[in-house]
Amino acid sequence: MLRSTVRQNPGVAAESAGLLLYRLRDGMPEVLLVHPGGPFWKRRDAGAWSIPKGEIENGEVAEDVARREFKEELGHDAPGVELVSIGTVRQAGGKLVHAWIARGDVDVDRIASMKFTMEWPPRSGRMQEFPEVDMARWFDLVTSRQKMVPAQTVFLDRLEEVLRKGGR
Numbered sequence: 001m002l003r004s005t006v007r008q009n010p011g012v013a014a015e016s017a018g019l020l021l022y023r024l025r026d027g028m029p030e031v032l033l034v035h036p037g038g039p040f041w042k043r044r045d046a047g048a049w050s051i052p053k054g055e056i057e058n059g060e061v062a063e064d065v066a067r068r069e070f071k072e073e074l075g076h077d078a079p080g081v082e083l084v085s086i087g088t089v090r091q092a093g094g095k096l097v098h099a100w101i102a103r104g105d106v107d108v109d110r111i112a113s114m115k116f117t118m119e120w121p122p123r124s125g126r127m128q129e130f131p132e133v134d135m136a137r138w139f140d141l142v143t144s145r146q147k148m149v150p151a152q153t154v155f156l157d158r159l160e161e162v163l164r165k166g167g168r
Contacts, residue, residue, distance in 0.1 A: 014055055014094075014095045014096070015055065015056045015062075015095070015096045015097075015098065016053045016054055016055050016056060016065075016069075016095060016096070016097045016098070017053060017054070017056050017062040017063065017065040017066040017069065017097075017098045017099070017100075018050070018051040018052055018053025018054070018066050018069060018070075018097060018098070018099050018100075019051060019052055019053075019066045019067065019069075019070045019078055019083065019099070019100050019101070019102060020032075020051045020086065020099055020100070020101045020102075020155050020156075020159060021052075021070075021078075021079070021101075021102055021103075021104050021105075021106065022101060022102075022103055022104075022159060023103065023104065023105050023138070024103075028140060028141075029140075029141060029159065029160075029163060030138040030139060030140055030141075031051075031138070031139060031141065031144050031156065031159070032051075032052070032106055032108070032136060032137075032138055033049040033050060033051065033136070033137060033139055033144060033147055033148060034049065034050055034051070034052050034073055034074070034133040034135070034136045035048060035049050035133065035134055035135040035136070035137075036048065036050065036132070036133065036134070037113065037115075037116075037130045037131035037132055037133055037134035038116070038118070038130040038131075038134075039120055039130070041134075042134075045147065046146055046147060047146075047147070047148070047149060047150060048147070048149070049137075049139075049144075049147040049148050049149070050148065050149050050152060051097075051099060051152060051155065052069055052070045052073040052074060052133070052136075053066070053069055053073075053097060053099070054068070054069030054072065054073070056098075062098045063083055063085075063100060066078070066083065066098070066099070066100050067083075072113070072114045072132065073111075073113050073114070073132050073133045073136075074106060074111045074112070074113065074133065074136055075110075075111050075112025075113065076106050076107075076110075076111070078102065078104075079102045079103070079104035081102055081103070081104070082102075083100035083101065083102050084100060084101050084102070084162060085098075085099075085100050086099050086100060086101050086155055086158035086159060086162065087099065087154075087155075087158060089151045089152060089154050089155070090151065091149060091151040091152070092150070092151060097151070097152065099152075099155050099158075101155075101158075101159050101162060106136070108135075108136040108137055108138060111133065111135075111136045113131040113132045113133040113134070114131070114132050115129045115130060115131050115132065116129070116130060116132060117129050117130075118130065141156050141159075141160065144156055
């Protein structure tokens with residue numbers, strides 16, 4: 001299944017919603033991050049990983065979008081538990097990202113991401129299909145801070161705060 005990524009309101013900052021899934025290993029949190037697919041991201045690692053997320057369209061509920069995008073990017077349902085909001089950040093390009101946390105587990109060796117089509121190489125007239133997400137991995141919080149899009153690292157601070165307060 002393919003999904004268009006064309007923006008309908010190019011003058012308005014995009015808004016996305018995503019889910020930061022975490023698990024505890026030996027009492028220490030690990031978070032699930034995804035690496036974007038496609039040729040622009042192929043050789044990028046540090047600062048390229050993200051929470052599974054996607055754009056909120058007019059009339060959509062952000063938390064529902066976070067659950068839907070988790071499924072689309074990983075091929076796994078989001079945990080069937082109440083999500084805990086950890087707020088919003090503005091990324092360098094202006095996009096607002098709303099995030100929630102949930103505890104759960106996913107086999108990262110069995111992801112099945114949706115795909116998108118783009119002309120590649122540029123101006124070649126050749127259309128190619130790429131996965132939205134080409135990898136998913138579990139990372140400890142220190143490594144996550146190195147891997148993540150810089151603006152999203154605040155979500156790790158917020159997760160730590162929730163866990164310190166005895167949250168899920």
